Amino acid sequence: MRWILILLVAVTPFGRLVNAADPDFETTVGPLLTKRCLECHQSVNPSVNFAIDTAAAMLAGGDSGKVIVPGSPDQSLLFQKINAGEMPPERNGHSRRLADSEIEIIRQWIAAGAIYPEGKKL
Secondary structure, three states: OHHHHHHHHOEOOOOOEOOOOOOOHHHHHHHHHHHHOOOOOOOOOOHHHOOOOEHHHHHHOEOOEOOOOOOOHHHOHHHHHHHOOOOOOOEOOEOOOOOHHHHHHHHHHHHOOOOOOOOOEO
16 A cells, blocks of 8 residues: 555656656756746747746647647657757847757656646746
């Protein structure tokens, strides 16, 4: 009975076991999104109608439809755009491409189920 309880606690809403190596939203993913994406993708007048400041907004997607496929970074438009260096876009002719380590954090987060704490607002 104890093992069942442990497994229930350690499974994400998408049915994937939580791994200690998965990026933590509060300490890693959220601050990264705030620093590198929130400027253009907040709820008030979001670029391409895609906001990232709440779980509901992020999972709803934008003009291109859903941008995150939890568990599948390669099928997630968010990861594709970041990985290709298209997001964030250039500013004044200068690349604002995320560092490889930042891209990897987003990849791992999506692969782990793109867990975004309910009620959290960036």
